[in-house]
Amino acid sequence: MASGTDPHGSHGGEHHILPLGVYWAVFLALVVGTILTVWSATIDLGRLNVIVALLIASVKAALVILYFMHVKYSSRMVWIFAAAGFFWVAIMILFTMADFASRSW
Template structure:
């Protein structure tokens, strides 16, 4: 299979989109979205990583075997994150003790 020649215009467009997504990440960092801040930042990061993998690493124009290995890697990453979360979310956490100054002030009375 002959290598596909990608016009430079595609790379420029992807670069502009990456810059816009970087600015969006910076803008979201200054917004108070409570628990959605990390979700929004990770979503934008996944979009940027997808663009880099698809266009700059030429996966978009690759053969199906490359896509199989890409999907296998993503599946393995999902399994590892799932196992880590299942451990962290089902663990009995110890309560955090009070700060030293609060404990000392209670002992004075």
């Protein structure tokens, strides 16, 4: 079984092969995260419900991006590209809500 080393050494770190265990660990974490999401929604935490749900979803998303999408093992350039979209969406939502919150609806 091929391990984490590159068996085709000739062309750089691009062909990084993750051990099977990493994929299964991420998969299990995603299943546990889904169960936690449903369970936390059954408890009335008031405003905190949203924050808990978003926190769990963000951890799940980070696991998918870092391991399934191999960003953890990609170049700095890929890191920047992967972060850029979420960064702009965060600006869009934060600025919109800042406007929303500062109006007397």
